[in-house]
Amino acid sequence: MPAAFKDYYATLGVPKTATEAEIRKAFRKLARQHHPDVAQAKDKAAAEAKFKEINEAQEVLTDPEKRRKYDELGPDWERLQHAPPPPRRRSSGVGQREEAQAREFHFEGTGFSDFFEQFFGGGASRTYGFPPGAGGSARGSGRQRGADIEGDILVTLEEAMHGTERPLRLQTIDPETGKEETHAFTVRIPAGASDGRRIRVPGQGAPGYGGGEAGDLFLRIRLAAHPDFRALGSDLYFDAELAPWEAVLGTELVVPGLSGALKVRIPPGTQNGQQLRLRGAGLPKGKSGERGDLYVVAGVAVPTVIDAEERVLWERLRDRSAFRPRA
Amino acid sequence: MPTERYTFETLVEITSADRQLLAAYREHGLIVPVSEDAEPHFDDDALHQIRRLEFLRAAYGANVEGLRAICQLLERVETLEAEVRFLRARL
Incomplete structure (x- = not known):
């Protein structure tokens, strides 16, 4: 099942020479435009697909290692497309039986494209081969449990906030018979699912041998990048750009919280990088009902272009102010 | 849908791993229960960790x-990778 090439630069509408900051800026702009929660109900499915596409593009292009690999891959695409699957797509156990378990897997519904899964290790592909007698085999009976499959599933912050159900389709190709099988099932993403957490889907791994039971599928949650928030555990961070006078004099901001907008008072004398905590406005912490916090991170932005009148005012402030940051 | 919380006994049953070995994993902090109400639940x-350990x-x-x-x-x-992703997203 060859994967179609993805032009991530075109997806984000940036040139190949774009800096990381330019790529993130382009991502944020598109992400706000196509965020599933912003789209009209009738366009929701299309917006969701587009949102995942741009998320995948930024995932590759903002990671220096992945971007380098992607850039190197470009010219060799045609050749690599017909090459045998990379070793990581095979069961990693020892012995010939594990090698025999080397199946090709193809997911639909995880939020990652086949192309991403094949070349950037973010999607479904990793398997553990369990040697006979280890991890669930019936010893001495000739039965062997099938290998587990590991994959990633892209989850938006909103989905992590409220929980969701995701229909998935798993296609496998038996390397010996060439037989293709499709399994459709639904995975429930619980509210409070944090980045890196695994969800087990019993019996959806590789088939067993000699009557042994099938392995399991383990899906690792990957929280999608959000145009407004950064997530760390159950805490959210909102980077608030402030004008110098807002930082000095204080102001009031409206922050787009996941459960609705929140008013935040920026106190006078707010420093660059200062964090203001909004208790309980983050992501849920598992089943407890407790929520993490939302941190508003102040960043003082300065104008790069000023007119003559503004210059006069800034110069007057400079001459009048007793503030000496390096004193 | 799968059960999301497993007792120690259920872990033994699902993984077919040696009970004493699982107890040793727990003792050494290799598997950690997510709740300890009446009995520990995992x-x-x-479960994934046990498969990896085995x-x-x-x-x-x-x-x-x-x-x-x-x-x-x-x-x-994994922690460092998450922190790097978090910090890079600030750009």
């Missing part, structure tokens, strides 16, 4: 000390 991450033990002959070192390194790498 989640899918613990694989490492069977394929490479790692003992509990070796497994602990490997797991600590893997956990550290």
